Amino acid sequence: MRRVLATVVLLAALAIPPAAHADGDPASDVLLLQDVYLPYQPVVPKPVSSALMATVKQLHKKGYPLKVAVIASQTDLGTVPQFLGRPGPYASFLESEIKFNKAKPLLVVMEAGYGTAAVAPNLASSLTAVPKPSSGSADALGRAAIAAVLKIAAADGHPIAAPKLPKASSGGGGGGGTSPAIIFGVPVLLLAIGGGLAALRARQTDRTAS
Amino acid sequence: MAAVALALLLAGCGAGDPHPPLPRSAPGVGPDARWRPPSLSHAVAEASPVAGLRCSPGPGRGRYGAHLELFAARRVVIVAPGIGIAPPRRREGAYVRGGRCSYPVRTREPTGVIEVEPGAPRAPRLSDLFALWGQPLGRRRLASFRGPVEAYVGGRRWDGDPRAIPLTRHAQIVLEIGGHVQPHTRYRFPPGL
Numbered sequence: 517m518r519r520v521l522a523t524v525v526l527l528a529a530l531a532i533p534p535a536a537h538a539d540g541d542p543a544s545d546v547l548l549l550q551d552v553y554l555p556y557q558p559v560v561p562k563p564v565s566s567a568l569m570a571t572v573k574q575l576h577k578k579g580y581p582l583k584v585a586v587i588a589s590q591t592d593l594g595t596v597p598q599f600l601g602r603p604g605p606y607a608s609f610l611e612s613e614i615k616f617n618k619a620k621p622l623l624v625v626m627e628a629g630y631g632t633a634a635v636a637p638n639l640a641s642s643l644t645a646v647p648k649p650s651s652g653s654a655d656a657l658g659r660a661a662i663a664a665v666l667k668i669a670a671a672d673g674h675p676i677a678a679p680k681l682p683k684a685s686s687g688g689g690g691g692g693g694t695s696p697a698i699i700f701g702v703p704v705l706l707l708a709i710g711g712g713l714a715a716l717r718a719r720q721t722d723r724t725a726s
Numbered sequence: 727m728a729a730v731a732l733a734l735l736l737a738g739c740g741a742g743d744p745h746p747p748l749p750r751s752a753p754g755v756g757p758d759a760r761w762r763p764p765s766l767s768h769a770v771a772e773a774s775p776v777a778g779l780r781c782s783p784g785p786g787r788g789r790y791g792a793h794l795e796l797f798a799a800r801r802v803v804i805v806a807p808g809i810g811i812a813p814p815r816r817r818e819g820a821y822v823r824g825g826r827c828s829y830p831v832r833t834r835e836p837t838g839v840i841e842v843e844p845g846a847p848r849a850p851r852l853s854d855l856f857a858l859w860g861q862p863l864g865r866r867r868l869a870s871f872r873g874p875v876e877a878y879v880g881g882r883r884w885d886g887d888p889r890a891i892p893l894t895r896h897a898q899i900v901l902e903i904g905g906h907v908q909p910h911t912r913y914r915f916p917p918g919l
Contacts, residue, residue, distance in 0.1 A: 540795055540910050541752075545804065545836040548755060549820035556916040591917070594793075594837065595898075595910040598746050605748050612751035613802075 603631030767860025
């Protein structure tokens with residue numbers, strides 16, 4: 517009886533079809549309507565995002581329909597946050613969602629590096645020469661995406677001129693960031709002023725007392 | 727033998743796993759226009775009242791997000807950007823940033839994220855979104871598709887009329903017709919929603 521039950525359970529387990537998982541990552545929807553997915557936050561600075569879109573557009577004109585997804589955080593992954601830090605597997609997953617009857621070459625950029633799908637091996641391997649993003653900041657991710665697209669374009673025999681970009685910022689989503697002199701200097705100055713005022717008051721109190 | 731069978735069964739589950747496995751693929755969008763219904767309905771184009779909801783200028787206050795995924799024949803039906811936003815619209819690629827006015831239930835992006843403004847005459851429901859969209863919804867109808875509609879909220883089966891599903895904060899709603907797709911239980915919402 518036990519053997520029969522176990523056999524039935526085993527057969528039932530084997531008969532259950534693998535469940536298709538629902539989609540729900542934003543890039544899979546956005547890339548159907550545009551060629552670049554940019555993160556919600558931090559926001560890629562406008563000069564960098566515009567340069568990235570223009571670079572990808574140039575590559576399309578040269579006959580290579582690359583899609584690019586820049587992923588900064590789990591928010592950009594929607595229902596599949598476990599892909600954060602895994603650009604290669606995410607590229608394969610995302611490409612399966614956006615292709616119809618033919619493969620769509622895809623580049624994924626994360627702080628952890630680059631992932632590609634439906635990209636010729638020589639083009640994919642060319643990315644080993646591209647440094648990973650210098651940080652997880654929006655500016656760094658955007659610049660890294662541009663560098664990767666330029667590399668793929670060159671490896672594909674269709675080099676594109678690098679766009680002119682403003683000096684890299686050290687901040688997160690914004691443009692230039694605040695100078696360290698202001699960040700540290702202002703509190704120190706205020707403390708010094710406060711200390712000076714306290715000393716003055718103490719002297720006045722002593723004089724009054726004497 | 728029973729232990730092996732049980733292990734096989736459990737291997738496919740992963741429920742409650744703090745480190746969920748990486749899925750290998752997901753359904754793509756359906757092959758034709760039925761899976762991409764347009765965002766603009768006649769009523770919204772004219773900024774007319776819809777289901778008691780009015781089109782108002784300005785961003786509104788206290789908005790929050792809900793998320794909707796639609797599947798027909800196990801393929802994705804796009805929830806278009808711009809539902810509930812009257813033209814002329816300000817578009818930026820795949821996103822609709824604004825319009826002449828907007829309704830308290832609207833979409834600005836094609837990801838299924840629904841913006842909801844509380845304080846409407848009554849609690850917003852999924853029927854409001856579909857009314858603004860101009861697409862039918864019922865127990866046996868989902869946009870252009872006919873047949874039994876399966877509905878899930880937070881991964882749990884909703885047995886009632888899908889039109890009555892409330893658009894509560896961070897609700898994760900999945901509607902399916904013509905084939906089952908394992909529904910997600912939650913969604914990571916963009917900041918501010």
